[in-house]
Amino acid sequence: MKNRMNIAFFASSLVSAYWNGAATYYRGIVRAMHARGHRVTFYEPDAFKRQKHRDMDDPPWAKVVVYSAESEAEVLRTVEQARGADLVVKASGVGVHDALLERAVLDLQGPGTLVVYWDVDAPATLDRMHHDAHDPLRPLVPRYDLVLTYGGGEPVSSAYKALGARDCIPIYNALDPTTHFPVAPEPRFEGDLGFLGNRLPDREARVEEFFLRAAAALPGRRFLLGGSGWQDKPMPPNVRYLGHVFTADHNAFNCTPLAVLNISRESMARYGFSPATRVFEAAGAAACLITDAWEGLEQFFEPGAEMLVARNGDEVAHQLESLDTDKARAVGEAAYRRVLAEHTYDHRAAQLDAVLEGRTMETAT
Template sequence: MIRLNLNIVFLGLSITSSWGNGHATIYRALMKALDARGHRVLFLEHDKPWYAENRDLPTPTYGRTALYSSVEALKDEYAREVREADLVVVGSYVPEGVAVGQWVLEEARGGVAFYDIDTPVTLARLPDGEHGYIDSELVRRYPLYLSFTGGPILERLQREYGSPCARPLYCCVDPELYYPAAAMNEATPETGVWDLGYMGTYSGDRLAKLNRLLLDPARRMPGQRFIVVGPRYPDDYPWPGNVERVEHLPPGEHCGFYNCQRFTLNITRRDMVEAGYSPSVRLFEAAACGTPIISDDWPGLGTFFEPGHEVLIAESSQQVIEYLNGVSETDRRRLGERARARVLSEHTAAHRARQIEQYAMMLLDRARPRAAG
């Protein structure tokens, strides 16, 4: 049975700023859900200029959030919290994460886990010895490796890299923040402001698919409207005239953004495609809003959404054009409704919070015989 009032500490990339990263919205949803379930939760974030200048949630209202200026300051100011926690979770891309992880493993008396929101990227770098937030030794030392990516990569973490226990912890969505605006009787621009939209930080390995699945259809359908949201795109990129560009959209505006699209596009990074079983948080957010999704294909996608029934798969410009012109309004709405029902039944923050509870109790149960001895 799950013991209530667990004491949980997260050390993550950022919860205060969603600028240029997908970590913040995931941590916000988890923190909020765990707090709602009666747990004491602390999030520790390294105070970095990039995020300090772009904070869209400087003081979350759930749990407790604190900033630290350096690893030494972290050790001086938060050793007690780490030592007394039932569970400490160190996330991927934490600045000086190797030093942080080594310290946490020495200091913590409860369970310790690593949460990798970037597992395929992590494993691609480990063989080259690029040690930033984790190294091969820490993979073996962390008692629990929680992975954003599921499927075969979990066995690989255990077999090839020596993780004692690798388990999935997929991203999730907060249904109080992402929902069909019409169902909540909220005023929002009429659905169809954009025929197709995409949100994602610029990545060179996604650019070819963005061209094929959105920009080329836009050029071939000048009478329809498109939008691309995300930072770091080249300033001189040749956007078609019917493609609106937005550099950054705060999370508070994501729900309205999805509700203003007839369809939304999901594009997966190359590392994630090769690993499979790596759903983007944007995929769940759009589905929770009831917005029909057109996605590239990747191994494991069918374990999250049924192709053709809850999500549409496209690999060519022509397929996208056929969806935009050929799917009836009734079928379009039903597609979004089915995807939303799937997310609400399996992929909310409350589902992930219960998983974290189970993982925490598993680690604490394993530690008890050693403590008794």
């Protein structure tokens, strides 16, 4: 593999987390790859008002190209700009012209150019392909040099291989300690339990169970809900809705309440081995995290010591009732030590480099 790769990355957005839950993941991976000497050009569409809701300027560790997605011709012209890159990535969930992009990037494949499909929502993508034999991605899967995912473990890898993938390797979410770290509490986020997540179809029922049910069971406790789309959702009176919480405020949101809650989307909980970015953000802030139960949790954190686990809303309420400041601090500090030791994006970038080195050597031979 070349010591320094030229990487073209087609994905939803690097500079805006607005309706874009993968932003933290992209930022962590791209920044860490830049630190290892690679050059990344990140192509993102001008769509979903994300450019009007930027939460960061163009970073020094990536070239950001914002392209018009008003026509297929414009999208294809943008793809052509990536010709000659050492690595071309098409991420899932760009949101506009996904099927076109998934076909078009494969035309860039050739000697010296690997083309990778990077699935940041593998459970949903796999469910979609399994339910639709004519899904446009299905016949393309075997053509990609490699499939990467940000979660799912062996169940997802096996499912992709069954669809013809040459290989499928998870590059899990992680922590960027330069952006997520402990800070002083802020009064606006004071409460007993905070949850941060956008309103999505395969998350809503689980939010009702794990968060709203727990709030209803503990009327004397204060609950905080952050994220887009919940404004018309009926809630118990002890829930305060904050709306969209910008990335710059995530540290204070994690550090201020007694505990914060992670709720996996239904598809990710079903496949397991899919820790959300919020899990690592909370650990990086030394927050006490209560998480819904999912298979593979023990691979990342020790339940009961580094993270508290609940199987339903009643157990969330019980965990919160049993929690005092000293215990919350001990759990959060244990998670902080673990995430710095094993789960930073530097760790993930080193893994990615090793994976890509193997693939480029195979191509060369």
